[in-house]
Amino acid sequence: MKKIYLICMIFVGVFAYAQKTFEFYNTTGQSVIITNLVADSANNFPEIHSLPFGPITVAPFSSYTLQNTARLYTFPFDSPASSPYINIWQMVTSSSSWNITTLDAWLTGHHFDFSRMTFSIGGNSYTINTTNTMSSPVIGPGFTAEYDEYTAPAPSNVVIYTVVIY
Incomplete structure (x- = not known):
């Protein structure tokens, strides 16, 4: 895993990044279907979900x-x-939900962070969140999924949320 992560970080290092970036790497021989990406503020409501957009293969x-x-x-x-x-x-929110445009989510999403991602692989569904690091990965038949977060020091304050399935 360390080799795969190192390769991903080298790949990442050659691009200019936004203040917050979400990266997903599928290094398996299987398609992965992202069914929902969730961001929230301090692990609390409100949350913003990609669910109404539909799955991303x-x-x-x-x-x-x-x-x-x-x-x-x-x-x-x-x-x-x-x-x-x-x-x-x-x-x-804790009591309701409604669809919003991408622009509205972006304008509303100040200080929102990656919370979790639901995905399916091999016909089974899984959830990876901020606790699924190298010491506590999501393990399924023929794959392991890990999460990592990189925060650069000031003044850049770049935050990169990375999910790798290998």
Whole structure:
């Protein structure tokens, strides 16, 4: 895993990044379907979900990245270079939910952080969150999934949320 992570970090190092970037690397021979990305503020409500957009299929040995360089400290809900581009999100409170545009999520999402990702692989569903680091990965048939977060020191304050499935 350390070799895979090192390769990912070298790959990451050659690109300019937004203040907050979400990266997903599928280094398995299986397709991974991201069914929901969730960001929240201090692990609490409100949450913003990608669920209404629908699933994102990440082919074997491929990646998916959300980034936006235009707004400091905002989760990259509006990520124009991402393919597919998520054009609708869902705002969730403890008592209700409603769909919002990508731009509204981006404008609302000040100080939102990655919370969790639900995905399916091999027909089974899993959730990875901020506790699933190298010491506590998600392990399934034929894969292991880990989460890592990198925060650069000031003045850049770049935050990179990374999920790797290998």
